[in-house]
Amino acid sequence: MLRLYATVAAGGFRRHATYRVATVAGVFTNSVFGFILSYTYIALWDERPMLGGYSMDDALAYVWIGQALITVCGLMGGGFEDELIERIRTGDIAVDLYRPADLQAWWFSANAGRSAYQLLGRGVAPMAIGALVFRFTLPSGPGAWLAFLVAVALGSVVGFAIWYAVAMSAFWLLDGQGVVQVAWLGGLFFSGMLLPLNVFPGTLGEVARLLPWASLLQVPADVYLGRYQGRALAGAYAFQACWALVLLGAGRMAQAAATRKVVVQGG
């Protein structure tokens, strides 16, 4: 079975690799937003140095990590849920269901391939562009880079789990757009995409840092900046892994309920 899911993941990677122009357009968009946010952050950190415990160099690194991870961890849309929702709506999901494979494991593998491609295609380039123009913090060595990559991998699993659960709602709602938009807004705000969660004041900040979206950007960024070491690093990974398991479990339960009870659309 592992070979099957490896093939599915490879397919997911190559599917996205076919659309080179889309990748270039995405890199361009990410870079433009990176510039806008960078100048905003520079203005903000000039006024309030060490805001949220970040130096100016840290804050700029945070901006470009955010741009690199948008598609990798599904901060503002997982990049697969629209397709899955459409398959549920039209009934094409029937084809996926009669296969001798697990629906969630299938989409998980395809998404892992997509995520890996996005990391290379849309992660590395914007970060390099940012590094050419701005001076920002870099990890201290190969070990720190590796620690960051592990956090990104876990973040992408949590991202998948969130968007898969969102897509499952289409079995009942048929039009998943409402739920997708709520999830999109939640992701934009609570992932720390606009402003690091460490900057959020009081209870709001405490709650935001405990929500699953914190796994997508805030935790990987803090790992990158070296704010977790030793046991604290293990704790950060455990936080991500817990959310991954809880949300994957929720997606599985929804899937089981859906395939048991719900109508597969269309003739």
Next chain:
Amino acid sequence: MPFIELDTVEKIFTVRRKTGLIRREKREVRAVDGISFGVDRGEMVGYIGPNGAGKSTTIKMLTGILTPTGGRLRVAGIDPARERTRLAQRIGVVFGQRTTLWWDLPLKDSYRLMHRMYRIPDARYRENLDRCVDLLDLEELLDVPVRQLSLGQRMRGDIAAALLHDPDVLYLDEPTIGLDVVSKARVREFLRDLNTTHGTTVLLTTHDLTDIEQLCSRVMVIDHGRLMYDGELAGLHAVGESERLLVVDLERELPPITDVPGARFVRSEGPRQWLAFPATASAAPLVAAVAARHPLLDLSVREPDIEAVIAKMYGGTREERRESLM
């Protein structure tokens, strides 16, 4: 014991309908309403009925993706809904309006995926792929992304994908829908060959009765979730009281021919007249009788239209049938 066995199988959907601001009405839809039949190994059976008759629901239950509300259902001795994954190894499915192929990637990538998904031994996979590529003429298409294939090419690609793991039974849901004449002929020829040389059991739903006429010795007609007819294609004519048409060209315009026993005047157009007679009766005595009493120049016999027969079974009136006969 039949290979596919259905015993008073039912599928009831509950549909909620908004009737007021918050009031909702629950309504039961009996998509499949107590169907029983058996299909033996190596049979090729047509499963026909109008839209919404319950054909696809039956197919979905036979693949295990829908659970029957009642009754007993077995395919190769397996309860599909309970052991969907085990059953998947034994069946192949082609949904004409959907595709199992990877849209953005070359056709051959999808086949590689099937190889892994069904854990097909390498030698067997090669052999089956070569055979399908050869018979379905796919050689040139293997490197083409599926999204660039024409409908007919994609359908051939889908049929091959459903057969790489040597399924014992193949379900085809509208396999020729939207195809041109040449593509239809090619698909039919392939299916006939598959059934005769490999003994693959085939269950086929279609709206195209030519598919049934050319492929299936047995046909099942379903309407409103119930089985209306199960038997040989020829038998449909007897059940449907279908009629053949005798078209006669006379020397000149004459009054309607009503003096020939066994024939019913349908209409006339100048010197040409249309006479109907039971499909089960012989045309020879009728022709002799017409020729003996009227100045006959030419004639032809039109076979009954199976579509008209079935339209009648679905509840069409005699008038409608007569129109479709012309």
